[in-house]
Amino acid sequence: MSRAGVVTRLALRELWITFRLLLLLAAYIGTGAAVALVPAPMPVMLERLAIGLAASSVIGAATAAWSLSRERGLGRAGWLVTRSIPRATILVGWFLALGIVTALGLAAAGVLGWLAATGSGTVTVLHPFAFGAVVASIGCGALALIGLGLLVGALLRPGPATLIAAVLGTAAVGVPWLAAPRVAAPPEALALLPALASPITVAAQGAGGSMVAAGFLLLLARVVLDRVDL
Numbered sequence: 001m002s003r004a005g006v007v008t009r010l011a012l013r014e015l016w017i018t019f020r021l022l023l024l025l026a027a028y029i030g031t032g033a034a035v036a037l038v039p040a041p042m043p044v045m046l047e048r049l050a051i052g053l054a055a056s057s058v059i060g061a062a063t064a065a066w067s068l069s070r071e072r073g074l075g076r077a078g079w080l081v082t083r084s085i086p087r088a089t090i091l092v093g094w095f096l097a098l099g100i101v102t103a104l105g106l107a108a109a110g111v112l113g114w115l116a117a118t119g120s121g122t123v124t125v126l127h128p129f130a131f132g133a134v135v136a137s138i139g140c141g142a143l144a145l146i147g148l149g150l151l152v153g154a155l156l157r158p159g160p161a162t163l164i165a166a167v168l169g170t171a172a173v174g175v176p177w178l179a180a181p182r183v184a185a186p187p188e189a190l191a192l193l194p195a196l197a198s199p200i201t202v203a204a205q206g207a208g209g210s211m212v213a214a215g216f217l218l219l220l221a222r223v224v225l226d227r228v229d230l
Helices: 003-017 020-037 042-073 076-082 087-118 128-155 158-178 199-225
Strands: none
Touching: 003 020, 003 042, 003 087, 020 042, 020 087, 042 076, 042 087, 042 128, 042 158, 076 087, 087 128, 087 199, 128 158, 128 199
């Protein structure tokens, strides 16, 4: 098994035993379940789903910040470094672990949301590929927020890191939503999906921008992690 695989497995185990894995999964799956269980017109369902997925991605950012900061504070990251695990590999391992959990939760929420929206009895046609593409772009945004959380976690203690990651994550998803004129970027694009002329283009642009942001944030996190005490 590669070093990144080892760190990812250890990170998943740590997330499991501290219930952070269940918290993150519950946020995503709970969003899908809430949308499915509360009857509403399709536009309302999609808006609820978009808001819930945005909130879940912010929880992911806070979880990432807490996790990496706690690993540093407890000396576990330093112990791995003394065992010839590069600091960058620790960062990648945690990113992969949190990304896997996010992908599983988002997939479940997307399926539940799709079943609820298409079964709402509305005459509006919801294209499955467009829906899937927009949900996938939301997942890319969630990965960017995980990168943000890891960056903050590499700098600060667990409490402040979690708070700042949550505030910055909320701003990242909220500012485009509240912008005037409206910016149809994920996750808001999901709420506006039936009215979008080119949802695939919107999803592709959102996913591309999010992945660039994730890469940039991870690069910054690596630079910071190389310079802090473990």
